[in-house]
Amino acid sequence: MDEQYILQLKNISKEYFGNKVLKEVNLNVKAGEIHALVGENGAGKSTLMNIIFGMPVIHSTGGYTGEIIFDGKTVDIKSPKDALDLGIGMVHQEFMLLPGFTITENIKLNREITKHNPVSRILGDIMKSLDIKAMRKDAKEDLQKLGMDIDEWLPIQGLPVGYMQFVEIAREIDKKNIRLLVFDEPTAVLTESEAEKLLEAMKKISSQGIAILFITHRLDEVLSVSDSITIMRDGEQVSHMNTKDATLAKIAELMVGRKIERVVHEIRESKNNNEIIMTIKNLKVNMPGEEVKGLDLEVKKGEILGIGGLAGQGKIGIANGIMGLYKSSGEVYLGNTKLELNNTRKAIENKLAFVSEDRRGVGLLLDTSIEMNIVITSMQVQNRFLKSLFGIKLFNIKDDKAIRSWALKMIKDLDIRCTGPTQLTRRLSGGNQQKVCIARALTLEPEILFVSEPTRGIDIGAKKLVLDLLVKLNRELGVTIVMTSSELGELRSICDRIAIIYDGKLEGILNPTDSDADFGLMMAGKYGAKEVV
Amino acid sequence: MKEFWKRITDKYGYPKVLITIFLIILCIIAVIQQQNLPGLLKDSLVRIGMNGVLVLAMVPSINSGTGLNFGLSIGILCGILAGCISIELKLTGMTALIAAILMSIPFSVIAGYLYGLLLNRVKGDEMTVGTYMGFSIVSLMCIGWLLLPFQSPDMIWAIGGKGLRTTIALADKFGKVLDDFLSFNVLGEPVPTGSLLFFGLMCVIVWLFFKTKTGVAMIAAGDNAKFAAANGINVNQQRVIGTILSMVLGGIGIVIYAQSFGFFQLYTGPLMMPFMAVSAVLIGGASAKKANIANVVSGTTLFFALLAISLPVINKMMPEGNLSEVIRIIVTYGVILYALTKVGGDN
Numbered sequence: 001m002d003e004q005y006i007l008q009l010k011n012i013s014k015e016y017f018g019n020k021v022l023k024e025v026n027l028n029v030k031a032g033e034i035h036a037l038v039g040e041n042g043a044g045k046s047t048l049m050n051i052i053f054g055m056p057v058i059h060s061t062g063g064y065t066g067e068i069i070f071d072g073k074t075v076d077i078k079s080p081k082d083a084l085d086l087g088i089g090m091v092h093q094e095f096m097l098l099p100g101f102t103i104t105e106n107i108k109l110n111r112e113i114t115k116h117n118p119v120s121r122i123l124g125d126i127m128k129s130l131d132i133k134a135m136r137k138d139a140k141e142d143l144q145k146l147g148m149d150i151d152e153w154l155p156i157q158g159l160p161v162g163y164m165q166f167v168e169i170a171r172e173i174d175k176k177n178i179r180l181l182v183f184d185e186p187t188a189v190l191t192e193s194e195a196e197k198l199l200e201a202m203k204k205i206s207s208q209g210i211a212i213l214f215i216t217h218r219l220d221e222v223l224s225v226s227d228s229i230t231i232m233r234d235g236e237q238v239s240h241m242n243t244k245d246a247t248l249a250k251i252a253e254l255m256v257g258r259k260i261e262r263v264v265h266e267i268r269e270s271k272n273n274n275e276i277i278m279t280i281k282n283l284k285v286n287m288p289g290e291e292v293k294g295l296d297l298e299v300k301k302g303e304i305l306g307i308g309g310l311a312g313q314g315k316i317g318i319a320n321g322i323m324g325l326y327k328s329s330g331e332v333y334l335g336n337t338k339l340e341l342n343n344t345r346k347a348i349e350n351k352l353a354f355v356s357e358d359r360r361g362v363g364l365l366l367d368t369s370i371e372m373n374i375v376i377t378s379m380q381v382q383n384r385f386l387k388s389l390f391g392i393k394l395f396n397i398k399d400d401k402a403i404r405s406w407a408l409k410m411i412k413d414l415d416i417r418c419t420g421p422t423q424l425t426r427r428l429s430g431g432n433q434q435k436v437c438i439a440r441a442l443t444l445e446p447e448i449l450f451v452s453e454p455t456r457g458i459d460i461g462a463k464k465l466v467l468d469l470l471v472k473l474n475r476e477l478g479v480t481i482v483m484t485s486s487e488l489g490e491l492r493s494i495c496d497r498i499a500i501i502y503d504g505k506l507e508g509i510l511n512p513t514d515s516d517a518d519f520g521l522m523m524a525g526k527y528g529a530k531e532v533v
Numbered sequence: 534m535k536e537f538w539k540r541i542t543d544k545y546g547y548p549k550v551l552i553t554i555f556l557i558i559l560c561i562i563a564v565i566q567q568q569n570l571p572g573l574l575k576d577s578l579v580r581i582g583m584n585g586v587l588v589l590a591m592v593p594s595i596n597s598g599t600g601l602n603f604g605l606s607i608g609i610l611c612g613i614l615a616g617c618i619s620i621e622l623k624l625t626g627m628t629a630l631i632a633a634i635l636m637s638i639p640f641s642v643i644a645g646y647l648y649g650l651l652l653n654r655v656k657g658d659e660m661t662v663g664t665y666m667g668f669s670i671v672s673l674m675c676i677g678w679l680l681l682p683f684q685s686p687d688m689i690w691a692i693g694g695k696g697l698r699t700t701i702a703l704a705d706k707f708g709k710v711l712d713d714f715l716s717f718n719v720l721g722e723p724v725p726t727g728s729l730l731f732f733g734l735m736c737v738i739v740w741l742f743f744k745t746k747t748g749v750a751m752i753a754a755g756d757n758a759k760f761a762a763a764n765g766i767n768v769n770q771q772r773v774i775g776t777i778l779s780m781v782l783g784g785i786g787i788v789i790y791a792q793s794f795g796f797f798q799l800y801t802g803p804l805m806m807p808f809m810a811v812s813a814v815l816i817g818g819a820s821a822k823k824a825n826i827a828n829v830v831s832g833t834t835l836f837f838a839l840l841a842i843s844l845p846v847i848n849k850m851m852p853e854g855n856l857s858e859v860i861r862i863i864v865t866y867g868v869i870l871y872a873l874t875k876v877g878g879d880n
Contacts, residue, residue, distance in 0.1 A: 325763055345765035354763065362759045367823070372749070377764040380750050389741070397744040440764075 005069070006031040006180055006211045007052075007088075012066035014047055014058070021047050022064070025237045027230055029180065034202060034212045036222040036243075038255055039232035040310070040488070040523075045215050048232075049182060053083045053090060071179065087179035089172035091186055097164060099157040104132075104139040106156055107171045113138070142170040145208070146201040162194030166201065173205060180211045187218060199225045217310050219251050219524045231255055252520020256488055276335075277301040277480055278448060283330035284504075285314070285321030292317040293504030294330070299448065299482060304474050306495030306512075307484040310523050314504035315484050316357055319450035323347050323354040325362070334448075348381045353441035357452035357484070359430070363437045366426040370418055371407035373425050373436050378443045410439040414469060431462025438469065442477075449473070452484040467494050488519060500527075548816045548868050552835050559842045566849050571720035573842050579712065580837035582728025583793040584809065586735050588833045590782035591814040595824040596743070597775020598755030598768070599652050601814075601872075604663035605807035607648055607670050608783025611640035613797050616788055617697065620706050621685045627714075629707040630792055637784035645780030649773030660821070660873070671804050678799050701797040708795040728793055732833075735782070740826045742778070751775050755822065786810075812836060812865040815872040839864065 007029040014022040022044045029035045039045050050058050051068075054077035058064060068075055070086050077083050097106050113135050114128035139152040148166050156164060165186060172181055183202070187195040202225055206212050214226060222229060222243070229246055231239040231254045239254045278299040285292035292314040299305050309315040321328035324344040332339040340346045347354075356362040365373055379385045379398065385406070387399040407421040414435045418428060425436055434454060441449055451470065455463040471494050473479045485491050491498050492512040500507045502525040510518055521527045542550050563573060587605070594602035615637035619629045648666065655662045679696035683689060688701050702708070714727025742748045754761040754771035761768050787806075791797045814824055817832020840861055847857040 323763065344762060345767075348765045356763060358759075361757075362763050365753060365756050365760055367756060368752075376749060376753055379746060380753075381765045383746070386746055396746060397741060398746070398749060 004030055006071055007213075008067075008069040009048070009052075010067040010069065012048065012051060012064055012068070014044075014051065014064040016061055020235060022051075022235045024066075025232070025235070026240075027237065028240075029211050029213055030227075031179070031211050032206055032209045033227040034206050034214055034225050036214045036216065036226035036229045037232065038216065038219065038222055038229065038251060040255060040486070043232040043255075044235040045232060046184075047235075049090075049184065049213075049215070052077065052088060052182070054079045054081075084175070085177075087175070087177040088182070089175060089178050089180070090182045090184065091165070091168050091172055092184065097156050097167060100155060102153050102155050103143075103150070103159075103167050103170075104136050104152045106167055107139045107142060107152075107174050108135045109171070111174070138174060139170065142174045143167075145173060145204060146170060147197065147204060148201075160194075162190050162197070165190060165194075165198065169198075169201065169205075173210065178210055180213065181205065182213045182215070184215045185217065186214075187216065187221060195221070217524065219248055219526065222246075222251065223248065248524075248526055249517045249521065252524060252526070253515070253517040254520075256516045256520040256523070275301040279331075279333040280318075280322070281331040281333070283318065283321060283328060283332065285317040285326050285328040287314075287317035287320050287326040290314050290317040290320075291504050292321055292328070292501075295501070295504065295506055297499055297506055299480060300497075302474070302478055302480055303496040304470070304481045304483060304494055306491035306498035307482065307501060308486075308488050308491050308498055308519075308523065309501035309507070311486060313501050315486075315501040316452060317504075318501070319354055319452050319482065319484055320356075323352065323450065325354075325356075345381060348377065348444060351445070351447040352450065353377075353444045353446035353448070354450045355434070355437045355441050355452065355454065357456060359433055359437060359457070364425045364433060367424055369422045370411070370416065370425055370428075370436055371403050371421040374407050374410055374439045374443055375403050377440055382444065384443075406443070410443070414439055415465070429462070430458040431466060434458060434462075434466055435469070438466075438473075442473070446479060448480045448482060450482050450484070453486060454483065455485070455487065455490060463490070470494060488523075492519075546818050548871055549818050549831070549835065552816050552839060552864070552868075556835060556839050556842065559839070559846050562850070563842060563846050566846060568845055568849070571722045573845065574720075575722035575724070576841040577834075577838040578729065579725050579793060580841050581833050582712065582725045582732055583790050584786075584813065584837055585728075585732035585829070585833050586782055586789050587786035587806070587810040588813045588817075589732075589735055589739055589826075589829050590779045590786055591810055591819070592739055592824045592826070592829060593742075593751070593775040593778035593782070595814070595819060595821065596755045597751045597772045598758060598822075599649075599659045599772055599776055600663075600821045601660055601811045601869075602663060602776075602779045602783070603660050603807050603811065604648060604667040604670075605779065605783045605810060606667035606803040607644050608641050608780035609787040609803040609806055610670060610674050611644050611780065612637040612784035612787035613791075613799065613803065614640055615784065616791060616797055617681075617683060617688060617701070620688055620701070620703075621683050623685070625706055627707070627710050630710050630788065633707070633788045634785050637788060638781055641780040641784035642777050645777030646773060648780065649776035652776060653769045653772055667807060668804065671801060675800050697799055699798070699800050699802070701799065703791060703795055703797065707792050710792055711789065712793050725793065728789060731789060735785070736826050736830065739778075739782075743825075747771075747774065808865055808869065809836075812868045815868045819872075821872060836864070 005028050009025060009027040012022055012025045013020070025048060037045055051064050059078065068077060075086060113131040115131040117129045120127035136152055143150060143152060146166055146169060150163065156167065172178060186198055190198060199221060202212055202214070216222060223246065226243045228240065228242050229251065230237060231251060233255060276298050280295060280297045283292055283295040289312055295318060307315045307318060317326065320326045322332055324342045324347055328341050332341060334350055339350055360366060375385045385399050385403050386396040389395045389397050404421060411418065411421060416432050416435045418432060425433055428436065454466050454470065458466065467490060470481055470483065474481050483491065483495060495512055497509050498512060499509045500522040502523065507522045507525060508527050510522065518527070563570065590605055590608065591602055594600065616633040618636055619633040624632050651666065652659050681697065683697055688697050690696055690698055711727035711731055712725035716723045716726050743752065750766045751771045751774060754766055754768045758768045813832040813836035814828055815832065816836050817828035819828040819832065843860050844857040847860060
């Protein structure tokens with residue numbers, strides 16, 4: 001039986017600094033099949049691909065355990081070059097093409113066909129000239145295999161995005177030894193008709209005996225083109241099935257499903273509380289990669305509202321847009337007053353606070369002390385922690401004593417593990433850095449606290465502490481919390497309601513106790529389709 | 534020993550450690566050569582007082598995120614212009630000095646504001662743009678010095694009577710007024726008390742500034758612009774304020790420099806002056822992203838003591854040629870080169 005598989009992964013495990021990201025994963029890809037690999041963000045798909053391609057990041061972090069069998073032989077892939085030599089190709093999400101070169105030149109890059117000329121006959125192969133004619137012929141054939149009818153001598157620059165993707169694929173299938181092609185979310189940047197064309201091309205490629213490993217979020221594509229499906233979740237392979245046995249709901253459920261540890265058990269009274277603290281109308285945020293395209297949402301006073309969705313659908317953009325970090329338009333009302341957009345200062349003055357998802361980039365001054373990190377926003381916007389110098393009113397300097405005592409209180413209240421308030425935040429662990437960010441937000445005494453990806457890059461123990469802290473703030477201080485997270489599990493563990501964002505818009509609002517299938521379908525943007533099926 | 538070396542270089546940085554070692558070696562040689570040690574010490578102090586404020590001018594620009602102010606020559610030109618006006622007004626002594634300082638400020642504020650707007654348009658390339666901006670303005674002012682309608686016979690060319698001279702002597706204007714202020718003798722050599730006190734005063738003012746709300750905002754904007762923006766700080770405004778402050782200090786700095794030196798050097802005189810200040814603050818342990826008053830004081834002391842002592846010592850070792858000048862150039866540009874390779878190198 002084994003011989004028919006082109007690629008077999010057996011018990012692959014991988015740790016990053018003690019954090020298990022892949023646990024005993026098995027994957028079997030037959031020759032000539034389209035094998036879909038689906039899973040949420042962070043399920044371990046990219047890490048698995050990095051292992052198959054022998055990316056340096058794997059080996060510089062201690063390698064992996066398990067066995068890779070390619071074409072019946074156990075192989076040890078140490079570098080991307082090894083992978084290429086074996087016949088594994090990759091179609092990248094970002095186009096790795098030279099814009100100034102023609103399609104042919106891009107396809108044939110570094111594999112140019114050469115011919116002898118008078119000089120090369122004397123000076124050797126290095127002086128051979130390009131056989132443009134043969135190269136163009138090859139390129140034309142490759143493009144035709146994909147069902148593309150385009151002049152192969154056009155420059156890449158100015159081609160529609162969809163075409164670039166095809167050129168990238170053509171380059172891969174031009175390699176004569178190619179046996180397995182990996183498509184990493186190839187349709188993410190394509191329009192619907194382009195995506196359809198791509199899927200057709202994939203079928204054509206697989207019919208020529210090349211196996212395809214297809215990584216995607218779009219479940220309908222999986223159902224329409226793949227032969228078999230492997231589903232991953234939290235670094236584990238949770239299921240493998242043939243596509244003919246699969247349904248949309250089944251995949252969605254497996255992708256999301258996990259035991260939910262509900263931190264908050266009591267039924268919230270605030271559910272009955274319908275006072276709206278913030279109304280968002282037709283919000284558009286121009287945040288690259290996380291664009292919001294007209295969102296309507298209401299936030300109730302005193303709740304923890306979760307915002308979920310897959311990466312790139314725009315959930316991250318919401319808080320960034322309201323806080324004025326990225327250009328936004330639309331209307332945001334706090335109670336009845338309209339909030340001025342694109343003005344961070346105004347947002348903070350209106351009792352909004354934000355804990356950024358980019359903790360080390362936006363969230364902290366890494367080479368500044370914990371205490372200054374905690375008080376700086378309050379000092380700048382609310383003029384707190386200042387005292388006059390020599391009794392002159394106009395001349396205010398920072399009040400070191402007040403800063404110190406407040407920082408010590410915060411360190412104690414939030415249990416920030418550090419050597420003292422003057423320690424640089426760079427030296428803190430991820431969880432403690434996050435607590436410093438939260439402490440700064442709290443110092444502003446906000447009414448609404450936006451928290452983005454609060455547990456990203458934090459180890460498991462600290463994750464729970466951060467989540468518990470958010471619940472505590474909500475219950476004891478009455479802060480309304482809007483938490484954005486890619487981890488559905490953590491949203492479901494503490495939120496009162498969860499808004500799922502798809503394609504920059506609100507797909508729907510669910511209760512944390514709703515079924516896995518509902519969450520899965522909503523995240524895939526197929527919730528509306530459920531009733532129809 | 535290896536441990537010790539690593540600890541020291543980690544704490545103080547290579548430039549500071551190496552320059553200190555070099556300085557110590559020079560001092561030892563000076564003793565062996567039986568140089569006039571009190572004289573060398575006095576020369577060092579004079580140079581420190583002379584250049585201190587110019588070095589201090591680097592701090593606001595570095596901390597506001599525009600990097601080392603290679604365009605400081607613009608501020609220097611403002612200071613020279615103010616100095617010339619004070620001479621034109623026939624002022625002398627302390628009055629002339631104070632008038633020059635006060636008059637330089639509005640010029641520097643305007644120049645700094647415009648220059649700051651420019652720097653906000655070339656984010657990431659401030660230091661390159663600043664260098665050439667400084668060169669350009671110095672060259673432009675070469676025309677200016679010829680055309681400005683100054684009349685004082687102490688300043689204009691003796692023959693022809695139009696345009697300012699290349700060097701303007703200050704001996705009977707405000708030369709040495711600060712150096713001689715409260716001056717006293719130690720080991721038979723006068724100490725330039727006034728200049729050192731003034732340098733100290735400026736240091737305290739800048740130090741206090743960085744404790745104010747604006748100062749804190751400026752450091753945040755320079756350290757992490759994204760962070761600052763996310764916390765309601767107007768980054769571009771802070772950069773402009775930092776540039777203005779730097780220019781103002783540059784303008785004041787050159788007036789202090791000139792009173793101690795005894796001359797204003799016009800035309801291409803200010804061309805290379807920013808490099809000395811840049812180099813000094815870097816030796817003090819500043820980087821292109823962070824600087825504080827301690828960096829300024831230690832850097833000024835080390836760099837200018839090195840220059841003051843190397844001159845007689847090396848000239849005695851090798852009387853032919855001007856090796857001490859070569860050393861100055863190697864140290865100045867070597868340190869700048871070293872610091873620039875460190876910019877953004879830790880990612």
